[in-house]
Amino acid sequence: MLRVRCLRGGSRGAEAAHLIGAMLGRAVNGWVQRTLQSTSSAAAAQPQHVVEEEHVTEPVQQECPVCSYNEWDPLEEVIVGRAENAHVPPFTVEVKANTYEKYWPFYQKYGGRSFPADHLKKAVAEIEEMCNILRHEGVVVKRPEPLDWSVEYKTPDFTSSGMYAAMPRDILLVVGNEIIEAPMAWRARFFEYRAYRPLIKEYFRKGAKWTTAPKPTMADDLYDQDYPIRTVEDRHKLAAQGKFVTTEHEPCFDAADFIRAGTDLFVQRSQVTNYMGIEWMRRHLAPTYKVHIISFKDPNPMHIDATFNIIGPGLVLSNPDRPCRQVDMFKKAGWTVVKPPIPLIPDDHPLWMSSKWLSMNVLMLDEKRVMVDANETTIQKMFENLGIKTIKVNIRHANSLGGGFHCWTTDVRRRGTLQSYFH
Numbered sequence: 001m002l003r004v005r006c007l008r009g010g011s012r013g014a015e016a017a018h019l020i021g022a023m024l025g026r027a028v029n030g031w032v033q034r035t036l037q038s039t040s041s042a043a044a045a046q047p048q049h050v051v052e053e054e055h056v057t058e059p060v061q062q063e064c065p066v067c068s069y070n071e072w073d074p075l076e077e078v079i080v081g082r083a084e085n086a087h088v089p090p091f092t093v094e095v096k097a098n099t100y101e102k103y104w105p106f107y108q109k110y111g112g113r114s115f116p117a118d119h120l121k122k123a124v125a126e127i128e129e130m131c132n133i134l135r136h137e138g139v140v141v142k143r144p145e146p147l148d149w150s151v152e153y154k155t156p157d158f159t160s161s162g163m164y165a166a167m168p169r170d171i172l173l174v175v176g177n178e179i180i181e182a183p184m185a186w187r188a189r190f191f192e193y194r195a196y197r198p199l200i201k202e203y204f205r206k207g208a209k210w211t212t213a214p215k216p217t218m219a220d221d222l223y224d225q226d227y228p229i230r231t232v233e234d235r236h237k238l239a240a241q242g243k244f245v246t247t248e249h250e251p252c253f254d255a256a257d258f259i260r261a262g263t264d265l266f267v268q269r270s271q272v273t274n275y276m277g278i279e280w281m282r283r284h285l286a287p288t289y290k291v292h293i294i295s296f297k298d299p300n301p302m303h304i305d306a307t308f309n310i311i312g313p314g315l316v317l318s319n320p321d322r323p324c325r326q327v328d329m330f331k332k333a334g335w336t337v338v339k340p341p342i343p344l345i346p347d348d349h350p351l352w353m354s355s356k357w358l359s360m361n362v363l364m365l366d367e368k369r370v371m372v373d374a375n376e377t378t379i380q381k382m383f384e385n386l387g388i389k390t391i392k393v394n395i396r397h398a399n400s401l402g403g404g405f406h407c408w409t410t411d412v413r414r415r416g417t418l419q420s421y422f423h
Contacts, residue, residue: 066208066412068174070260072312073416074366077140078409079168079199080131083123086115086164086401087149088352089188093223097245098271098302101231103352112161114150115401119350122397127408130371130393137365137391142412144168144195153191157219163188165195167403168410169305172196173255175265175285176418178209182255183216185246185272190218203412213280214251221249235299244301246274253277256303256407258291261310264422265291268308270301288418298322305406306357312367313421315386317360333422338386341378345396353402361404363411365391371405 065077088110089095095107114120131141149162163186171192173180179200181193204210216222227245229235246252253273258281259266265285267278282291296307296319308324309317314335318324330337343356359379363371370383374392383390398408
């Protein structure tokens with residue numbers, strides 16, 4: 001309400017009347033304008049509402065193509081690595097700490113060069129056949145880009161050449177609908193992510209989450225340059241003391257040091273995975289997921305999946321040569337711990353980057369189907385006794401490059417839901 005004091009008489013009265021009239025005029029005009037604007041806005045909003053209703057008929061966005069919570073739900077899509085143009089990494093301290101003495105002359109001779117051509121050709125053919133068998137089993141197969149790994153590169157901290165894109169399990173970890181690129185510890189693998197970027201961008205465009213962990217500088221401070229390894233006994237002693245070639249200078253980890261069981265992930269501190277890397281993952285995945293550190297009596301800890309491989313809900317293969325120090329907590333949780341048989345691979349077969357225990361490095365297609373080495377008849381029998389059908393494939397030459405079926409793959413999509421299997 002506008003309260004006005006009227007002034008009577010003379011010019012002052014006229015001025016006052018004029019002023020009051022102007023004030024009233026402005027008030028009325030403002031009210032009219034606001035009313036008109038409100039009416040116009042309401043009128044404008046009405047057609048817009050109709051347009052929004054029309055858009056409802058558009059196709060709903062497709063389901064995210066990336067979804068995997070564990071190692072055993074029905075496999076629908078997988079990335080399989082490439083052996084093409086694979087190069088032997090230069091013989092640096094971190095490579096020396098992860099290889100056995102009998103193979104050091106091989107690295108000194110071939111470091112920075114291609115793997116032996118005949119062997120590589122056979123490995124390529126084996127992986128192609130593996131892809132064909134996966135497709136036959138109803139799995140969609142994706143492959144990284146073939147790149148030239150011979151190119152030398154230089155950063156402010158080091159110089160190296162590349163290695164390969166053979167082991168997607170080492171660099172990519174899928175947790176739910178998220179793809180995590182690992183900050184791997186070998187200098188020869190610094191640019192390995194480039195082979196997978198076209199695939200990851202495709203998944204991202206279709207709705208997947210995409211995270212790249214902090215890229216390490218790989219400066220000299222990340223490595224113990226005087227890591228004192230000479231024999232297997234040296235390795236046992238150092239590992240038992242918690243001494244590794246990688247320091248805590250910055251976070252680093254290989255994705256293959258993590259194994260998934262729904263809301264719980266298990267990881268080991270190894271030659272390529274440090275506590276800073278584990279802590280980064282723990283914070284990143286919290287609070288939905290829990291990351292548990294476990295350890296083993298292992299002279300050369302590098303990648304958990306040939307030591308402790310979870311193959312079903314509450315079912316795990318545990319390497320008898322590398323016993324788990326925390327095995328009781330799994331048994332108390334009601335898990336079944338199975339010790340696989342001694343591998344049958346002959347002593348003279350070259351395993352430049354791994355051990356014979358790749359026999360337990362299997363890929364579960366679902367709870368009742370497993371991809372397993374065609375030559376390992378004893379572990380085939382073990383699976384059959386567990387009620388699991390074996391899909392037999394021969395990748396012996398591919399094994400020499402550092403991995404079994406689990407290493408050569410990253411499962412992109414498994415048909416299942418997030419659950420807790422560890423209490």
